[in-house]
Amino acid sequence: MAQVEIIGSPLSNYVWSVRIACAEKGVPHVSRPARPHTPEVDAIHPLGRIPVMRHGDVSLFESRAICAYLDRAFEGPMLVPGDAAQAAGVEQWVSFAITAADPAIVRAYVLAYLFPGTPDGAPDPKRVAAALPALEKLLGVLDAQIGKAGYLAGASFTLADIYLVPMLAVANRLPESKQMLAGSANLSGYLQRQLARDSVKSTAPPPPPPKG
Ligand SMILES: N[C@@H](CCC(=O)N[C@@H](CS)C(=O)NCC(=O)O)C(=O)O
Incomplete structure (x- = not known):
């Protein structure tokens, strides 16, 4: 089973948010520190911003999209309620x-x-x-x-x-x-x-x- 990789400096508030989302869902992840505008970030985000995420064949940029993926692809408490x-x-x-x-x-x-x-x-x-x-x-x-x-x-x-x-x-x-x-x-x-x-x-x- 592929591991979720959260790419971006852990000091970024948006990277931290996505990592909290993983922890809330109970999704193990690996944190790959990377600055904005570095090759592994540029490979996913068209403007080189962090965080970006890889999970098997899925790669995503924008923290809100990453959180939506984590919420829907994995079991665990919903980050956004169903109502x-x-x-x-x-x-x-x-x-x-x-x-x-x-x-x-x-x-x-x-x-x-x-x-x-x-x-x-x-x-x-x-x-x-x-x-x-x-x-x-x-x-x-x-x-x-x-x-x-x-x-x-x-x-x-x-x-x-x-x-x-x-x-x-x-x-x-x-x-x-x-x-x-x-x-x-x-x-x-x-x-x-x-x-x-x-x-x-x-x-x-x-x-x-x-x-x-
Ligand atoms: N809307 C983006 C914002 C991401 C963002 O602005 N990240 C900052 C670090 S906290 C960044 O990469 N800044 C570099 C830049 O804007 O060029 C998201 O939610 O992921």
């Missing part, structure tokens, strides 16, 4: 995570620290400051949503949480967002609970090396 209204609610928040949370949390803010693009490699304070209003607004929306039923899309862990948790986990390592999260009672409790979840813990990327 039409509940499924649409989960898809709504998956879409929100990809199109609103990821740009505000990861692209605009986290990457200003991780890939500052400055001559000395230090974060550009103006770029960080410019990201904060949207970040604060977004975390406020998420805090209110999670306050309703305990998870992003209802009262149980779903694909929507699989997308959100890696974004919050990486934000929780940086100063301004850590402070915002600490002040968001629903969101901070949620994050701590999800970080202790087996599927999240077992796929977590290694912590960044200490500075200095």
